[in-house]
Amino acid sequence: MTVLFDLVLCALMLLAALAAIGGRGLFRATVFFVAYGITVALAWVRLGAIDVALAEAAIGAGLTGLLLLGAVARLRRAGAPEFPVRAGLVPALAAAGVAGATGWVALRVPGAGGLWTEAGEALPLSGVENPVTAVLLNFRAWDTLLESIVLLAALLAVWALAREEEWEAPVGPPLHARPGGVLEGMARLLPPVGIVVGVFLVWAGASQPGGAFQGGTVLAAVGLIAALAGLVALPRPDSGSWRTALAAGPAVFLLVGASGLALGGLLLFPPDWAKAMILTVEVFLTLSIAATLALLVLGPPQPRRMP
């Protein structure tokens, strides 16, 4: 029965992927991309990788889908012609080559367990009980630190697209929501639930699936829906408090990592302190990830027309 489910899931994944790259129109391609992300998230659940599934659903399907939808809407507003999505022969061959090479490597990885046993043996020293969090924030803290900086760099690149005279404007496009409409009602109902879920995901990350990226994405979504409904004012890119929120995660990560120098080495967390250090990093990282993702979706500052 589960084999049947897996086969159907694989077929759906392939169909969604094909529809996303072969579909007519950018909007349709984006919708299928989101559908593809959801099937991939389900596949990760079936493989027992709940952490990856959460990340794929929240960031791969949800946030990336939202970014692409925003790009499609922007292209339409700008009156850009719908350029053909049909892939050329060379990109198709290149993509097929990459897919083939990835599959070949995946099949040649020795042993079925991967690094599971090594990670499991070192787990008691990591300060957390969830092996994924142990890898992300302790064993391979470097990667996560650089990732958080890359995220910030991406936002800077988006902001760099603003023209000089637009710099004074709040971020994002002008938004219109009817006062007292359904969107506003939703935006008042959802944040309390969303904030609890987001904070829970971060806290739970120490011992079960969850973490700063997943929790941060949920919090970003909460902020975005409040912004869409016009319940919170959008900040200007030169707002000091927002810039602090954006930089806090990588900065605290670096500080905590550097304090490891006194205790053994850069980004080395001694077992007695590891839990407190990791939690501190995660809290600030969540703040920065939530702020960065929400501002990425809103895009560069855009001037409002005078009423």
Added chain:
Amino acid sequence: MSAIALPDVLTIVLTGLGLLFFLAGTVGLLRFPDTFSRLHALTKADNVGLGLVALGVALQAETWGQLARIALVWVLALVAAGLVAQLVARAALVDRRLRG
């Protein structure tokens, strides 16, 4: 052959019924002529469908926490579906007026 416990029978019946509603909603989505009747098919059938599936799965819950989470999933999906239906319908209205 061991007898199947009553909760399991109820789970099968309820989720089966829920899937039927999903099927009906999908058929409506594919067959109805315009955006509004399609929305009607989707929101009515899917909400009941998800509710029945949630009810069926809830019978398998082992703790109150799991039960609460299943209920939360259903309520959130219900609210989201209602909101999205409203927004899509309004967008379709504006679209029709513009073409109009």
